[in-house]
Amino acid sequence: MTTTTSIATHYEQFLELLTRDTRDTARTRDATDGRDAVRARYGERVDPSGGWQPIVMTRDEWILNQIDLTLALSRPLTEDDVVVSAVPYELSFIGAEVDRVIEMIGASVISVGTSGTICPMPRLLGLIEQYEVTALVCSPSFAAELASLAVSLGKRPEDSTIRTIICVGEACSTERLDRIGAAWAATTSTLYGTPSTPTVAVACDHGALHLCDHRLRAEVRGGPRGELLLDGSPTGEVVELWPADRRCDCGSASRVLVPLGSTASAVRGPDGLVSALDVERIVFGHRRLAPHFACSVRDGTFHVACAVADPQAVDTGAMRRAIRSGIGEALGVEAEVTVVGVQDWSTATS
Numbered sequence: 001m002t003t004t005t006s007i008a009t010h011y012e013q014f015l016e017l018l019t020r021d022t023r024d025t026a027r028t029r030d031a032t033d034g035r036d037a038v039r040a041r042y043g044e045r046v047d048p049s050g051g052w053q054p055i056v057m058t059r060d061e062w063i064l065n066q067i068d069l070t071l072a073l074s075r076p077l078t079e080d081d082v083v084v085s086a087v088p089y090e091l092s093f094i095g096a097e098v099d100r101v102i103e104m105i106g107a108s109v110i111s112v113g114t115s116g117t118i119c120p121m122p123r124l125l126g127l128i129e130q131y132e133v134t135a136l137v138c139s140p141s142f143a144a145e146l147a148s149l150a151v152s153l154g155k156r157p158e159d160s161t162i163r164t165i166i167c168v169g170e171a172c173s174t175e176r177l178d179r180i181g182a183a184w185a186a187t188t189s190t191l192y193g194t195p196s197t198p199t200v201a202v203a204c205d206h207g208a209l210h211l212c213d214h215r216l217r218a219e220v221r222g223g224p225r226g227e228l229l230l231d232g233s234p235t236g237e238v239v240e241l242w243p244a245d246r247r248c249d250c251g252s253a254s255r256v257l258v259p260l261g262s263t264a265s266a267v268r269g270p271d272g273l274v275s276a277l278d279v280e281r282i283v284f285g286h287r288r289l290a291p292h293f294a295c296s297v298r299d300g301t302f303h304v305a306c307a308v309a310d311p312q313a314v315d316t317g318a319m320r321r322a323i324r325s326g327i328g329e330a331l332g333v334e335a336e337v338t339v340v341g342v343q344d345w346s347t348a349t350s
Contacts (some may be wrong), residue, residue: 027051044091045195055196058185059092065093065199069101069191072202074343076164076189082131084124085208086138088166089113090258093198094168098137114142121149130159135164140172140180144291147183151309158185166191171259174207175284175325179291192259194228194235201257210254211241218257225273227263238275255288265297270332279304279335282326288314290342294349302327302335305349313339 006142035065040059047053077083083102089095095113102109110127112119119127124146127133136143143165147157165180168189169227172180181188192201200216202211209220221227221234228239240258242248248256260266260275267274276295279302283293292307304323308314317340327335341350 010219012047038090041093041096043093043195047126054284055093057196057260061197062093063191065197066097066101066104068202068215069097069199070104072191072199073101073166073207074105076166076187077102077105077107077135081105081107081134081164083107083109083135083137084128085109085111086114086136086142090115094193097198107318108159114138121146122153123196125153125155128162132161134161135166136162136186137166137168139169140167140291141170141293143167143180144183144293145345146343148181148292148307148309150291156196160184162186165189167206168193171261171275171278173284175281176291176293179289183291192257192261193235194230194237196233196235197230198343199227200230201259204248204252206248206250208248208250208256209258210252211257212250214256218255222273225260226249228257236263236275238259238263238273261295265295267297267300267302267333274331274333276302278331279327279333282330283323285326286319286323292342299350300334302333303338304335305340305345307340307342307345307348309342311339315338316340321348325328 003117039056040062041057043055044052045055045075048299085098085102087094087095087098099109099111110131112124125230150157162184165184165186165188167177167180172190172218177188177190188209189203190209191199191203193199197216199212201211217228218233218240218241221229224243225240226238228235228237235331238260240260242256244255260277265276279295280293283289283304283306288308290307290309294305296303306323308316320337320339324335324337327333338348
């Protein structure tokens, strides 16, 4: 099939979307609340009870999210990069957004999703080598498991062509992020979003996540640490939000946001809310751990799983007891801890 429409024409149409004034266009208005009713994308999210709920983004919300993400990713990525996008696509906004932003930057994209049906991890490792992939966008767990699989197959992930890893989809401590970067010998950064708003905060050159407050009104229920509210709506996510008068070293006026995980993975401790990320920071004070981590809350107790590369070289019982007591002493909460070998990680966390 051939077309006579030039790329420049498509680009002009995109710019026209951004500048179109819909305030006087009655057919694009929702009569109930006066908002723009042009719906660009539909998806689903999990509510606090575990059920699935529909979500929708308008055209303008979708485009503005993409603009913020493009500006953020244009720092670590260039048009010379080949980027693997291993981000959820099914009924999710973030996968499609990441792919389009990589294209807007001018980099090449290999989109593999996360289902693993068509492109399981062993095949992905082959693609990384075949196409000399330079950057990986995925969850912290995916990056850690891919590195350990490479090692089990006799490869050295630190010798691969990957030099940039951008983590999305999970709260991740700087301590764990450093382990992931060391495993790949790559620089690391994070992005933060919610199922309904895929780009909420973006990283600066100092690694801090800055709220996109030019388009989002963010509050925290219960003080500087608690559930994130966006435009008054609960998100089910726990964060810390710096006060407006506290500035990041980068000099940006946008407030710093620290993701702490979901409300379901947080408990009340003696000094306030304790999150899975607080637990993660304690866990990764132990240097012999691989960058694998899982944490959930059951009956008010944290259930933590972590891994070591060589369980024969470590007293895993002593490490488990040390981690458990460290969590109790630092945070004042109960934790059950499991330490396994990396090769047993999938079995232990399934």
